Amino acid sequence: MKAIQIVSPGSVEQLRLIDVPTPKPGPGEVLVRVHAAGVNYMDLLQRAGVYPAPVTYPFVPGVEVAGVVEAVGAGVDDLAKGARVAGLRASGGGYAEYATLPAQQAARLPDGIGYAEATALLVQGLTAQGLVESAPEVQRGASVLITAAAGGVGALLIQVAKRAGAGKVIAAASSEDKLALARSLGADVGVNYAEAGWVDRVREATGGRGADVVFDAVGGELRAASLEGLAPRGRLVIYGAASGSLGITEAVVSGLPVKNHSISGFSLYVPLAEEPAWVSSTLATLFKLALAGSLRTPVHAPFALAHAAEAHAAMGGRNTTGKVVLTVA
Known part of the structure; x- marks a missing residue:
């Protein structure tokens, strides 16, 4: 073969x-x-x-x-x-x-x-669902910032977060074409992080507070900047580092207590190894939603x-x- x-x-x-x-x-x-x-x-x-x-x-x-x-x-x-x-x-x-x-x-x-x-x-759908479940505040109406929002995970995460009850979903991407896709999938706001001042637009979209939850798989300078757009008591959820840099320096960590920020991580490897029932049931749900046209x-x-x-x-x-x-x- x-x-x-x-x-x-x-x-x-x-x-x-x-x-x-x-x-x-x-x-x-x-x-x-x-x-x-x-x-x-x-x-x-x-x-x-x-x-x-x-x-x-x-x-x-x-x-x-x-x-x-x-x-x-x-x-x-x-x-x-x-x-x-x-x-x-x-x-x-x-x-x-x-x-x-x-x-x-x-x-x-x-x-x-x-x-x-x-x-x-498979990887993207299960990851999107797992990410939302890892941040229960999403289900209570939290505002959410999603980086790489037009990627495989991001495109599904927009929809899963909205279905879960997110109050406002802010999509961040590097071009207007990608932001147009994100909006078509249900994002309330789109910000282009290739442009200066994009963090200010995140704050504007959230009444000056910043996003309650940031889901990021890019890393590097983008991840550090996204923390500036995180609301008090906000959570940054890391699920990758496509840039090749984690972006979490000692200075970033030392600044977390100032606004009661927290950082958590998510990897699909854990549920794959330890929660096969969750994987099976979640896939069945994703297939059902896609078949019904409720998940693009x-x-x-x-x-x-x-x-x-x-x-x-x-x-x-x-x-x-x-x-x-x-x-x-």
């Missing part, structure tokens, strides 16, 4: 289309003929060799797959060949024509939800598997909106 392999850490040129043996499903696994594979920032970091959890090269990236069950392993009774499924591969291997999944993590995909759309509801899943123009390097370049250059997907079959 064909697969994309990271030969060694480095630029997009390290992504090579190669032939590898088709895997066989082990006990409790299913073999999926992949139709769509999700692309995530963690893939870019793994390719660059800077992801916190080291990988062994050569390496086939990709944690999200959606497709059709081709074969089942011993002990699998609730899925059969031909079933439409989507699921997560924590160890990678999704950038390929075939991939195995633990049967318990292969969620049945309802008719009416496309394969590319399904990948948007913007997908960037898909890239063919062989063009994975172009997908990485586009995402790394901040030239994408919504979910980035590789089409495989």
